Amino acid sequence: GSDPRIATCRGKLQNRRSKLNQEINKELRLRAGAENLFKATTNKKLKETVAVELSFVNSNLQLLKEQLAELNSSVELYQGESTNAVMPMIPLGLKETKEIDFRDPFKDFILEHYSEDANKYEDAIADFMDTRQAMRTPLRDSTGIGLLFRYYNQLYYVERRFFPPDRSLGIYFEWFDSLTGVPSCQRTVAFEKACVLFNMGAIYTQIGAKQDRSTAKGLDAAVDNFLRAAGTFRYIHENFTNAPSMDLGPEILEMLVQLLLAQARECLLEKLQLQSEENRTIDICLDLAQEAAELAECYAHVHELISHESVHDYVPYSNFSDFPSWISLTQVKREYYTGLAHCHVSSGVLHKDAEKMSIATKETLQFLHVQSESTPIDIRNPKDEDERRLLGRAHLREALVLQEECQRLHRMCRELKGKHALAAVLRNAHKKALQAYTSTDTEDDFSDMLDPPTIQH
Secondary structure (H helix, E strand, C coil), rough: CCCCCCCCCCHHHHHHHHHHCCCCCCCCHHHHHHHHHHHHHCCCHHHHHHHHHHHHHHHHHHHHHHHHHHHCCCCHHCCCCCCCCCCCCCCCCCEEEEECCHHHHHHHHHHHHHCHHHHHHHHHHHHHCCCCCCHHCCCCCHHHHHHHHHHHHHHHHHHHHHHHCCCCCCCCCCEEEECCCHHHEEHHHHHHHHHHHHHHHHHHHHHHCCCCCCCCHHHHHHHHHHHHHHHHHHHHHHHHCCCCHHCHHHHHHHHHHHHHHHHHHHHHHHHHHHHHCCCCHHHHHHHHHHHHHHHHHHHHHHHHHHHHHHCCCCCCCCCCCCCHHHHHHHHHHHHHHHHHHHHHHHHHCCCCCHHHHHHHHHHHHHECCCCCCCCCCCCCCCCCCHHHHHHHHHHHHHHHHHHHHHHHHHHHHHHHHHHHHHHHHHHHHHHHHHHHHHHHHCCHHHHHCCCCCEEEC
């Protein structure tokens, strides 16, 4: 494992998270004791004193949870060092766990169950304990993943030899929830395995978010790591039940899987845009439009999952805003990529070669627009320059409206407001759409104010 004293930004963040977890655990114990005393006592004066103490403890807990939520909203520390501003990705922090001494329980079991001299196995037990101690602070790279895999594989054999279903060794695995800091304790090795896998997934998200997304190589690595993270959380979802902590529950895991799949798809779209930057044909513009529209739909689905009652109050939030930061970011991305889809359609429709569209391109354009009787502009496949201009400007105007909504959502969330890279991305997108819109400006008429057809996703 890594030296927990190493003062990297991410190390400092995890260290602060660990301290907050301990403080939250302490306050929870105080609250449990005070609640038991409040129920047990009949002394009125003592009840009043305990009620005041409970109020104080609950205030402390709320403050600590807000501090932890703010740490979990610190996505910028995990982002890559790209020269251009890029849309931030959401990584996950690691679950913390307490040290466990396996020596006496294992040695007693070896003597009783296997009738062997337990002292012969001291080195093997020490090696297992060292591995567990190291995996508490893994490096945020492939070495850290390898260490977690090594410990996870050892658990398979340890469970078979030392954890029979009909008896308990008195060993308890205690882990803290990655987002709330609330501790959970179980005797089953299955819980330990699920927590180790969760940390593998969390490291994959951190590696993915840290890639340089200004290069195709960096984007490929980001996609690979986000997909690995999604697969890890999907495996936990399908193989571990009765989770004692929220972060291992089915609703949270499903939301995380969909979020990570959306982030992987986002990187794929960025790669398509990067590779076509120098020579963007009409067909490429329309392909990008459809990819952006589908990505917006992915984030709409994530937003739906994250807004569910059982998830909404759990994800990182701000006490000073009605818009939790993760929810706000998924909202921003949904609007941003819908707007980007409209920009790409406009680029295709207003392309210098638009007059010479092939039959296949015209069919793509027609398919791209959703047919609806309620759409004011009934142009899915423009026939002449006037119709192309009308359709292209309508898409640009819709893009501007959506980009302005992105900026409003960004301003409404206290945590997002401090994300300067995100602010730069939104400003640049709005500026490009506005420049494109004004460059096609002519004398407006009523038809120039109509909404464009919806883009198929």
